[in-house]
Every structure is written in C-alpha cells, then in structure tokens.
Amino acid sequence: MLALATLLVAVALVIPPVLAIVYSGFHDGITLWEGTNTLDIYKTLLAEPITYRAAANTAVFATASALLSVTLATVLGLIIGRTDAVMRRVLFFAMIAGFATPVIMQTMGWTLILGPSDSLLNAAIRGLFGPNAPAPGGYSMATAVFAQSVIVVPAMYFIVAPGLANMDPYLEEAASMAGARQSRILWRVTLPLAAPSLLAAALLSFVFAAEAFEVPALIALPGKIPMLSTDIFLKTQETPADYSEAGAIATILMVLVAVILAFYQRVTLNSRRFAVVSGKGKATIPWNLGGWRWPVGLIGLVMATMVFLPTLTLLYTSFIRSYVPPSPAAFRTLTFEHYVNAFQHSQLLEAMWTSFLLGVTSGACVMFLTVIAGWVVVRRGKRAGRIIDQVASLPLVIPAIVLSLAVLRVYIRFPILIYGTVWILVLAFVIHYLPIGMRFTVAGMVALHPELEEAASMAGASLPRIARRVLVPLLRISLVSGFLWIGLASLQQLPLALFLGAAGTTVVPLEMWSLWQNGTLGDAAASAMVVVVAVLALVGVLYRVGGLRDVRTAY
C-alpha cells in the first residue's frame, strides 16, 4: 500500500513534465491543449544551420570545460588531500565557499573580469603594456569555457577528492617497496587507480556545462555564440513565444544529457570494482614535499583566489558609484547608494522572502517524500522499490531550464491556478531535487541496520511509531542536510526559476538576473553581496551539522 502510494506520487510529479516537453516538439500551439500535432517543428529546426551551430557550440563548451575543470580539481584534490603543502585548510574552505556562491553571481563577476573593453583583465594589460596593448578580454568561447570551468571546480573537487585521498595506502606502499619514486607512483598507481572516478567527474562536468544557463546567457550570448540552453530561452522570448521550437530544442538537450549520464552510470558502476576506497581505516601518508611545501601551497592559493575573484570583483563594484576598473580615482567614489537602492528600489527583500518560503516549503516536501520513498526502496527492495528509485531519479536527466519550461507548460492551465503563485516554483523545485533528496535519505537508511527498526517492532511499536521514534531521529543529519541543501538552492537556482517567477513571486536569482539585464550593475552587485552573506551563513550551518560530507553523494 505504502509502496504503491509512493509510486503514484512520484509518477504524478515526474512524468507529466517529461511528456509535456517531448510532446511540445510535436505540437504547434500556444498551450498543450490547443493547436495541432505536427512534425514540421523538427523539420524547420533541423533545416536551420543555427541549430547545428548551437549544438556544436554546446558540445565544444561542455567538453572543454569538463577537461579544464577536472584537471584543476584533480590538482587541487592532490594538493589538499595528499601533500603537506602549506595553507591546505584555507584551500578547503575556499572550495566550500566557491561551491556555495550562486552561479549567476560568479558569472556576473567573470564578465567584469574577463569581458570586453574596461574589464579587469584588459585594464591590467593596458596598465602593464600601455594603452595600445591588445585587449584579450571579451565575450568569447575561451572566456565562457574558463568561467564555467572555474565555477564548477569546487563541485568537481568534492567529487574527485575522496577517491584521491582515501585510496588504499597499501597499493601505493607496494609500489614504493617495488622501488618506484613518488612521482612514478603518482603516474603509475595513484592516477590510474583514480581514473574511473576522474572520468566520472568529467562526464558530470560535461552535463553541468551542457545544462548551464548562466554562463551561456551572460557571456556566450553577448558574444553571438548560440548554445542550446540559451536558444530555449530565446525562443520563449519571441512574440509570440515559440514554445514548440523551445520544446524541440529542450528535447534534444535532454537526450544529450541522458546519453552522457548513461555513460556516467556505467563508469561509476565499473569504478566500484576498483575498490579504491577500502574500509581499512588506514590513512594515506601525505607526500613529503620538502622545500616545495611553499611553492605548491602558493599554486593552490592562486587557484583558490580564482574561485573568489568574481565575488571580490562584485564586492568592489557594489561600493563604486559606477563601474570603472580599480584605480585611485575609482576608490574616491566609494558609496553605499547601491545597497540603499538594492533594499529600497528593487524587489530584493520581497525576492528574499519568496526564496525563503520556497526553500523551506520545497525542502520540507522533498525530505518528507524521500524519507518515505527511501524507506520503501531500501527496506522493501523488490520490484516496487526499484521502480520508485528509477522514477525518482528521472529528473536527473531533465536540465533545470528544461524542467522550468516543462512545469510552465503543464501547469499554466491547471484546474487550480498555481501559475503566478509560489506553488509552481515549489513544484519545480520538488521535482528537480527529488533525486538529491533520495540520495540523502537512501544513503542514511542504508547505514542503519534493519535490526534497529525490528527491535522497535518487537518492542511493540507500529510502523508510524517506528518512523517517529527511531527512523527520523536516527536520520536527522541526512534529513537536515538535505533540507538545507535544497533551501540553499532557492537562493542559487536561476534556470529552474527562469520561466516560473511572476510579479510578486520573484526569487533572489531571478531578481539578480533582471537587475543585471537592466544594466544596473552596482545595484545588482550590492544585492549579490547581501545574498552571499545569507548563503555563507546557511553553508556554515550545513558544515556544522556535517551535511557537507554528503556533498559527493548528492550527485
């Protein structure tokens, strides 16, 4: 009964949006319920060269940033996890902070650093080589790739670091006894053993980039570099909005992501056979860098600084009357007016309130649903459990921007009007974060010996009582972590909210996006700084309850 009810809820949440998106591509009409079914949409789309350019650009962008980000993350993982280099702790906290900073903010920062004309990079080059020096900054593919890579480095770090740090030390000691020097061990033993997890991380990074909206919208779009995710957005901004073509492009993107994730699943299944992480509890011995402790630590610090640079740039921008590259003259125009504006003239406060409501509601809904679904999956196993697990994992293949569009398409004409309320956002967030909630509850449940529940049953407790008195208290770290994690997303997730915010129900990332689009740079930067403080506070709590250890399991 419980299994069936859970399955029904999961299906009702997840399946309609997927169907809606696929159907949109074969349906010509302003809503799903009016208009005609046709193949013409794909015919037109596939006849346009821009479609292929967008797909090719997305592939190049995703491949390049996957390679760069995983390389950087591996180097950082080795420095932090395996060496005795200086300032490793600082580096680690830089990763946490970088991970928490909303992508839209980081992207805004990068446009100021690497963008055209008066960007930091161009100003620095001019300062060094004179006013006629070439200006390398600009809205180019290289800029987009670099920004995207640095933005995902912290996430990639959390994925590859455990594999590098928890490697069975005996494997390396054996190589050492066989006469290999440290550098040889690194190339011949450590990295080959970590290869499957590095490949898995690269595939995930590819997916993140292919799905990304912020960098393509803020850097590639002004540089006239079309990509699939921005194409979806642009189609909906035409008048009248072309939801059919948007749906068709979204389907293509979804298929691309599904294919890569299928690879990812195979790689991670295989990598378990490598048994890199053994439960021996013997820590790896850090490499003794000797005289290199300081230089290597500095390399790490430079990388960490890159993670912080966009935030620092926004901090600077938020205090300058109107943006100019840093100079003594610029610092004479220090002002608080952007902060005053952010609170008085924008909808920042309202957006923060909506984000708060959204975060609390969707976090609570997801954890409530997934603690039940997780229990059915882990304890009841069987067929129903497997199906629930698969349905609840399905949102992983739906890019956030696609899901946003899909939820809009399905629920714009829902019998109960939820468009224009916070509930449509809650719905999208619940669907999107279902798989992540499952990871938290399933991981927590697997760690609980079934006899803990059976003992309660023998002591006379019925199932609801066991849930209340044994299960939920024992899972509280997983539940609180998952809840905070999803709550955090309400401050970070732009693409998921993109089509669903309306007047009065705008959320923080949407508000920043609109300030940015209106060209009020200083106000956008000031509101971004307010959000950073809020996010870091939340992450601090998350760190204290131990939820950051589960970061890796969230993917």
Added chain:
Amino acid sequence: MPRQSNARDAALTAAGPGQEVLLSVEGLTKRFPGEGRPVTAVNDISFSIRRGELFTFVGPSGCGKSTTLRCIAGLERPDEGRIVVAGRTVFDSSVGVFVPPHDRGIGMVFQTYAIWPHMSAFENVAFPLRESRRRDRRSRQEIDAAVREAFELIRMTHLMKRRATQLSGGEQQRLAFARAIVGRPNLLLLDEPLSNLDARLRDRMKFEVKRLQHQLQITTLFVTHDQSEALALSDELAVFDRGRIVQRGTPRQVYSAPETAFVASFLGAANVLVGTLLSERDADGLATVRLSADGGNLCGRLVVDVPVGSDVAACIRAEDCTIEHENDSPVASDPAVNVIPGRLLSSAYQGTAVDHIVEALGGEIRVRSTISAAAGLNLGDRVRVSAPAGNCRLVAADVPAETAAALAGLA
C-alpha cells in the same frame, strides 16, 4: 465472564508446571525468491516448547534457524504453517491470520543488539513500556520502577543515565536483554546474541544468560551456530540442517547419541568415516562396516535400523581414541576395540591435551591424547590408534563425506 475464567482454570489445571505448551509451530515453511526459482529456507518444520524452557536452535549458517526465529517473531511472513504463542494463534496460513510483530508480545535480543544510539540506556529499556497498547499503558512511576528493576537484573543500575553509545559491547548486549524482558513477554527470542562478543566475554555471558533465564523463568528460544553454546545453555535443543530439524533432544541425548553423520560431525565428532554395512547387529549391538576410503573394516555400535549393504557413517570422537607408538607392546587383541595403524602427520599442543592428525584408513583421522601419552611421539612415526567399538557410532550417512569432514574440522 464465568465462561472465560473457566477456560483459564482449565488451561492452568491441564498444564502442570513445566508441562504447558507455550509455543507450538506446525508445518512452518518459508521460501525466499531466489534466482530463477524460490529457495526454501524453512521446510515444513513442526515443534513445540514448554513454558519456562530454554530451547536452542543450532546449526550451520544458512540452515534456516534464524529464519524460523524471525517467522515466530513476525519479522518474516511464512508461506505455510501455524504458530501459536501462549494459546494465541499469531500466524495461520490456512485462515490468513498474521499478527504483526508489535502485537505479538514477544521480546527479542538481536545479533547486533540494535541499541538505539539516539536514546539513553534508560530510554532504550523504557521504550517497550511506552509503546505498549493504550489500555495497559503504565504511569510514569510504574515505568520508572519497571525499568529500574530490569537494570538491577542485569546489574547495570549505575549505567542507567548513560548514552547508549557510551556502553561497551558486553554492556550493550545486557542492555538489549533488559529491553527484551522489561515488558515481561511470554516468549524471549535470542538471535545469536553472543556471536559479536570476544571469546572471553562470550564465555561469561553464557553463564549470565543462563542465570537471567533461570531467575525470570521466561520461556526462551535461543539461536546459535556455536555447538558449545547450545550444549551449555539448553534444556533442549534442535539441530537444523538445510531448513529442517534433523534431531532434537536434551544436550546430553543429542551429544552422546547423534542419529546422523551431520549431527555427529556438527556436535564435535572429529572423525566421520563413510562406508557400507557388512553385518547385522550382534548381541552387544555392534556391527561391522567396510570403509569406502581404503576398504578396511571397522567395528561400531549400530544405532540406526538399516539393512546390511546400506551406506552408513562411523563417527568417532577424537577424545575417545588413544594413540601409542607402533613399537610399544601391543595390547591383547580385543574384538571390541578397533586398532588402526597409521603415521603421525602433525601434533598441536592444547594446554591440557595434545591433538594429533594421523594418516590412516585412507585419509586423516584426529586423535586427542593426554600430554604424557604424546611424550614419545615424533612427526612421521608409525603409530597405532585404538578406538573402542562401543564409542564408535554407526549412523545414517546423510551427508557426503567431504561435508562431514569440513564440519568436523570447524567443530
């Protein structure tokens, strides 16, 4: 009302002390979905336990003893059969009765103890009282008193306020016991409760379990794979093999008179030798068997009724044999003693005795001797092993020779 009390009186008079059946299991069968076709874990088991008895299921892992226990607890749903606890049918496949575990009023100690880490020691023990059904829920004072009494019983009152996670393995084990008995259940189930303890502690807890069970007079069903635990604790035991009970009786009965090669080897007969029965039982109850391994003859006590020519197994305990050097003067030939020539392969000093492995009878046999008897023996020596026919039991050959040997090696 009078009718009810009459029934109760009748039950009391019918069942004198130690005679009343507390648990009865009939035709219990449990299958698990396996690869392809279902695996029968428990195969048509029937037995009953009297009130106040300590009954043990013993057998190797995977023999179905734990599954049977979990079926009685209600944690597994059997496919067929009937389970009656204290006169109440808790499971009956023919009429579709299945009482959920939390309504069975049975206490259980789990292999992992399953102490809830988020509660104090006190709260762990109080839990069953707080969960008991509304009408017999107790007041706070009653709960406090009952919990305290349980802690006194396990001699842990000083640890009552501790967090459960601060207790040692042995303390957690006793806490689990207190939690299982605090609600005064009709039946107590112990699922390998000693297997996670280290050897010394396990030995102590064996006596502790016996003491508690005796003190409380609580009907107890104990599951273990350790034959020494089973022999030490039980009033009565049942040996399980492949989902069936192969022999039941008091520890002494089963140990001294195993009916099958499996039971003999599982309960510590070191030597199980397969062969063919050559003769009828003689006046002393002895018969001769030809061993398959080397064609030699062995004389033993035939305890099964099988015709000449059947497969039987000869079971000899290591401690029933004696060993001497070949050059020692031979004792007078006695038909009631098997004299087996062999070669000493290895000896291991055991403190109070010495264990030997002797190459003989087309294989290896194990012999336990006193330290003085082992004095003049060197590895490789020709030796003579004597095994009295009266201590050599000829039983049904229910297991292949290799399995028997492997089991004997484990024991």
